[in-house]
Amino acid sequence: MALDVETIRKDFPLLARVVNGRPIVYLDSAATSLQPRPVLAAMEQYYETTHANVHRGVYATAEEATQRYESARVAAGRFVGAPDPAREIVFTKNATEAINLVANSWGRANLRRGDVVLLTQMEHHANLVPWLMLSEQLGLELRYLEVDGQGRLDVSALDRKLDGARLVAVSAMSNVLGTINDLRPIADAAHAAGAVVLADGAQAVPHLPVDVRALGVDFLAYSAHKMLGPTGIGALWGRADLLDAMPPFLGGGGMILDVRLDRFLPAESPQRFEAGTPPIAEAVGLGAAVRYLEAVGMEAVRAHERSLTDYALGAIADRLGDDCTVFGPPAGDDRGGVLSLAFRDVHPHDLAQVLDQYGVCVRPGHHCAKPLMRVLGVSATARASVGLYNDERDIDVLIEGLAEAGRLFG
Amino acid sequence: MPDLEDLYREIILDHYRSPRHRGELESPPAHRVEGFNPLCGDEVVVTMVVDGGTLQDIKFAGTGCSISQSSASLMSSAVKGKSLDDVRQLIRTFKSMMSIHEAALGESGPDEALEEAAPVDVRTIGELAALQGVVKFPVRIKCATLSWNALAQGLDELATAAS
Structure with missing residues (x-):
């Protein structure tokens, strides 16, 4: 079923904004x-009618708050195909914290000096720095799958690089190149080599149907704010047997069975990993975001964004020709809606500044992927990325703005 | 688009397209400082030769946007051959031109910034006044000050080494 973008756009109040005298073009x-609106309304309604701390009180609103928090957990798990969402979803601050949780908890318990961790050149800093930090302490051997000339992972050396690997941590979709990585064969090979697999789903979960069983991974990290939800909450899905065997990450209230002055007993997972009062309203918002996306249908979201990406790649090539380079794979099944652009030798900051005058929101910079920038041979790109609420007019304004930047810096 | 023209004035575009003093002086004897803008990944390398209380020579290298590159070019032209006192005064004036507006735009602690901010007479800074427009675009201020911070750091390092 096709997605009705006109109807969807009406649900997003921010799209009514005018910036620099032009309607906002959010890319x-x-x-x-x-x-x-349903996400914003759910959080407001929660604060107006239900707010109380979770897992504590016995009064009615406290019970309701707990129930709403836990039902958000189930929704977050169901959305990524978790077999047992109530046990397997840990709420975190964001995908970054989810990966840090795995590095600090699973990593410290399972990795030793000289162990191999296999990463890729296209990882976001969120899936690089936690492993670099852990390696500083443990002395790991970090290896990397390389990125080929079309922005895809080069898996030709996979088996060799997996030799001795205990963990593979790889993005499901690149936040710079838009590459949708085929994780299943990587996960199967990793498992055959005795490694555990973590997928960084920050980009994939909001834009593609994601099923952890189909991907064959052991951990999946994602953030609510990239999937129509609020900031301040993310999730780690982990295989139940792995989570159950992992030591706590952060200590505090809510993550214990018992505390004495000389020792403590941790709670079962997932509570074991949720120290302190969690982001309750944000969990409610995440639950509402999941319901919104489920109602639209992730197949429809992907089909819409795929068609928009195809249109953008074609229109940029037609109208801007050799002036504009788009990094990443050509249009296709493994091409997500992230367009990292170089326009002649105009610096991305300048491109973004000119585009701002057209109301166009793009991001200039290294996109928290400095190693990948070095592979691409640039210091930065201007990145336009689509969502289910974008349409072809947005792409047309983007191209109009790029052409103006060309004239200005010509 | 008046705002954009404010930002990208002709002098700025000229220094961007034809940067002055671009390159690296041999180091040593020149003193070399690297500056980074972690927001955008821009890098600048400033090399300088100080002798007899004068900034005898200066060059800049690196990658960056039109604002950071033209600011570095304008800076090099403004400070080369000047006494260190004059250079330091110019650095203060330039940074205060940036920070007054930061405060006015509510970007930094207003009290703190206003206290520091001496009024800038833009007539004393020549072509550098072209960079005034940058302050209307707060996120670009770091681009404009990148090379100036590297120069200030270099002078501090040289002063420390000499004392």
Whole structure:
């Protein structure tokens, strides 16, 4: 079923904004998405009618708050195909914290000096720095799958690089290149080599149907604010047997069975990993975002964004020709809606500044992927990224703005 | 688009397209400083030769946007051959031109910034006044100050080494 973008756009109040005298053209969903009214309403309604701390009180609103928080957990898990969402979803601050949780908890318990962790050159800093930090302490051997000339992972050396690997941590979709990585064969090979697999789903989960069983991974990290939800909450899905065997990450209230002055007993997972009062309203918002996306249908979201990406790649090539380079794979099944652009030798900051005058929101910079920038041979790109609320007019304004930047800096 | 023209004035575009003093002086004897803008990944390398209380020579290299590159070019032209006192005064004036507006735009702690901010007489800074428009675009201020911070750091390092 096709997605009705006109109807969807009406759900996003921020799209009514006018900036610099022009209607906003929001093309920065890879950084953070906009929120539809049902998500905003769910959080407001929660604060107005239900707010109380969770897992504590026995009064009615406290019970309701707990119930709404836990039902958000189930929704977040169901959305990524978790077999047992109530046990397997840990709420975190964001995908970054989810990966840090795995590095600090699973990593410290399972990795030793000299162990191999296999990453890729296209990882976001969120899936690089936690492993670099852990390696500083443990002395790991970090290896990397390379990125080929079309922005795809080069898996030709996969088996060799997996030799001795205990963990593979790889993005399901690049936040710079838009590459949708085929994780299943990587996960199967990793498992055959005895490694555990973590997928960084920050970009994939908001834009594609994602099923952890189909991907064959052991951990999946994602953030609510990139999938129409609020900032401040993300999730880690982990295989139940792995989570159950992992030591706590952060300590505090809510993550214990018992505390004495000389020791403590941690709670079962997932509570074991949720120290302190969690982001309750944000969980409610995440639950509402999941319901919104489920109602539209992730197949329809992907089909819409795929068609928009095809249109953008074609229109940029037609209208701007050799002046504009788009990094990443050509249009296709493995091409997500992230367009990292170089326009002649105009610096991305200048491109973004001119585009701002057209109301166009793109992100200039290294996109928290400095190693990948070095592979691409650039210091930065201007990145336009689409969401389910974008249409072809947005792409047309983007191209109009790029052409103006060409004239200005000509 | 008046705002954009404010930002990208002809002098700025000229220094961007034809940067002055671009390159690196041999180091040593020149003193070399690297500056980074972690927001955008821009890098600048400033090399300088100080002798007899004068900034005898200066060059800049690196990658960056039109604002950071033209600011570095304008800076090099403004400070080369000047006494260190004059250079330091110019650095203060330039940074205060940027920070007054930061405060006015509510970007930094207003009290703190206003206290520091001496009024800038833009007539004393020549072509550098072309960079005034940058302050209307707060996120670009770091682009404009990148090379100036590297120069200030270099002078501080040289002063420390000499004392």
